[in-house]
Amino acid sequence: MSIKYTDIFFDLDRTLWDFDRNSSETIQELFIELKIEEKTGTTFEPFFQKFIELNDALWKDFRQGEISKEALRASRFTETFFHFNSGDWKTARKMSALYLEICPYKTHLVEGAKEVLEYLVKKYKLHLITNGFKDSQRIKIQSSGLESYLSEIIISDETPYRKPMRAIFNYAMEKAGSEPERSIMIGDDIHKDILGAKKASMDQVYLNAKKKPLDKFRPTYEVNKLSELLELF
Known part of the structure; x- marks a missing residue:
């Protein structure tokens, strides 16, 4: 890449x-x-x-x-x-x-998350876009040690938007000072994360851990585990 x-x-x-x-x-x-x-x-x-x-x-x-x-x-x-x-x-x-x-x-992270974040944060600005309620999501991010890797944290409960709305991706890019051609979304949900990001003209990486068959839509990239991002980026 x-x-x-x-x-x-x-x-x-x-x-x-x-x-x-x-x-x-x-x-x-x-x-x-x-x-x-x-x-x-x-x-x-x-x-x-x-x-x-x-x-x-x-x-x-x-x-x-x-x-x-x-x-x-x-x-x-x-x-x-x-x-x-x-x-x-x-x-x-x-x-x-x-x-x-x-x-x-609780602090369990998806396998490979810390290693991938440690690697990527040296080369890119990392951000978060999550649907959820601010009280619980903020605690998760802080308790699990994720906060130190992230520049912008966008929680749907703190905005008028939620994934897969195009507006929340545009809002996140605006907060990050980025543009669609320089931004990429990584997520496990084909509808909320991947199709939502595509609507906002962002590239996407679909984390397909369960190896679900895809329909007509094809994400920009597909991985089955986070560690594959080390080869992708």
């Missing part, structure tokens, strides 16, 4: 910050502490997988303006309990509150 880029923009969850591992660790702790197996009749793994499924679906509803921040945070646990035929809403609400207190402080 010819070094035409000056600014690299990263997504946060599942790109740098290991959402699935941090979330799993938190919920496993709470599953034991709150005796969830007794209250739902299920073991941890099915409970966690249903939580992830519902959480992703509710985030989609939130991005489309169909539900509020508060509804998203509460419903992902009450709906998980409901799926396992439990109406113990008191425990579901307690689990939701404790999850929000604990999970953002």
Whole structure:
């Protein structure tokens, strides 16, 4: 690759910050502490997988303006309990509150993240564009040691925009003092990160860790793990 880029923009969850591992660790702790197996009749793994499924679906509803921040945070646990035929809403609400207190402080990063950031920060300005709520996202960034690598941190909750809106990418580039031809977006979500960046005329690197088949659209670059960026840049 010819070094035409000056600014690299990263997504946060599942790109740098290991959402699935941090979330799993938190919920496993709470599953034991709150005796969830007794209250739902299920073991941890099915409970966690249903939580992830519902959480992703509710985030989609939130991005489309169909539900509020508060509804998203509460419903992902009450709906998980409901799926396992439990109406113990008191425990579901307690689990939701404790999850929000604990999970953002977890520090597991996606494999290779620190090595890649250490390498790239010597050559490029690094920035972050993340959908999410400022209270939890700021804690994640600070607790996991990511903040020191980043010049600009754009959190959708602090702007009128969210990915995949073109406006949030334009806003991020303006804050960074960059232009589309000098900017590239790295993320794990083909719709929010990759198609969103393309709409803003940015090049993209799709982190396709699960090796999902692509439809007609092809990103500028595709990698299956972060360490491949060391060869790309």
